[in-house]
Amino acid sequence: MPAPDGRPVPGPPVPRPPAAVLFDRDGTLVHDVPYNGDPAKVDPVATARPALERLRRAGIPTGVVSNQSGVARGLLTPADVAAVNARLDELVGPIGVWAWCPHGEADGCACRKPAPGLVLDAARRLGVDPAACAVVGDIAADLGAARAAGARGVLVPTPTTRAEEVAAAGLVAGDLLEALDLLDVP
Template sequence: MAQGTPPQLRGILFDRDGTLVVDVPMNDDPTRVQPLPTAADAVRRARAAGLFVGVASNQPGIATGELSRDGLDRVNGRIEALLGPFDGWFVCTHAKDAGCLCRKPQPGLVTQAARAWAVAPSELALIGDTAADVGAAANAGALGVLVPNPRTRREEVTAAPTVATTAIEAVERLLAHEPHAAPAVDPVGVHS
């Protein structure tokens, strides 16, 4: 690989809540799963490009007892029924203050995916709606793309190295090797 040439993209991780599906806190009801408008197209496009496709999600409700493992599995199963099978689910089930290395923005979920898929973290990207998602990617040496929604804070948008308006736009830009050409994002609905 020539110096300065970015590594080949081998896989994309998607944040779950707020990126693939509408964020319903502590959801254990599969009937409440609602994919976001471009999620199916984004996942389909990544698969069609021959990439590994996975989910990286913080689910601290398991540790606190607000969410059961069975409920989490049923919701994840419904997401797969709607969006197709994923090559891996990488989930941090620790409490927010546990100090683990897998809770985003720590790199653990990205490095777990890299090990599972036998690729370098630098060959992965993580698409999400928060600074924690982008931070997890950066901390692992992967690419991070922020796709803001109304719950994303304005400072997260400003600080993100790469911003896309939709999940499909994020995937297309990653496939075109343009992860750092961030477009202007209309901050309407983005929290200040």
């Protein structure tokens, strides 16, 4: 229907899948084990492997954007983080880019979610525009990082996700496959 002045009114945007999907690690791709530095404790959520396989079939690159404040706290080493990441790669298939922040909350860095640094870094390394990415996570900081980078965010709540985080999220999915449905991933 035209506008009152006769000009055409644009319709809703045509849904498109994202150029890349970036996942939070702990609580999103794997069951959260606080400050996990033990690869033997890596336990992917049930929909992690199927979701990543779906993205690979669709030709959509993937990445992980993860706060790892255990490094700043002296509870983990960078080698511990790398070992856990490598184990997840073994269990769910290769993830395109790993971007993680070793800082604590008080460090004031630009990478720790909800700051956009991890999302911007992962998008750059994947060769895509951050605004064409989606970030899937389980807490408000994940969605805040997406918003700050101009990306779309999808919340996949866990039992520890606060009710106010769910209420404030624009897109909420029951699991990772439903998140991909909301993002129009074929």
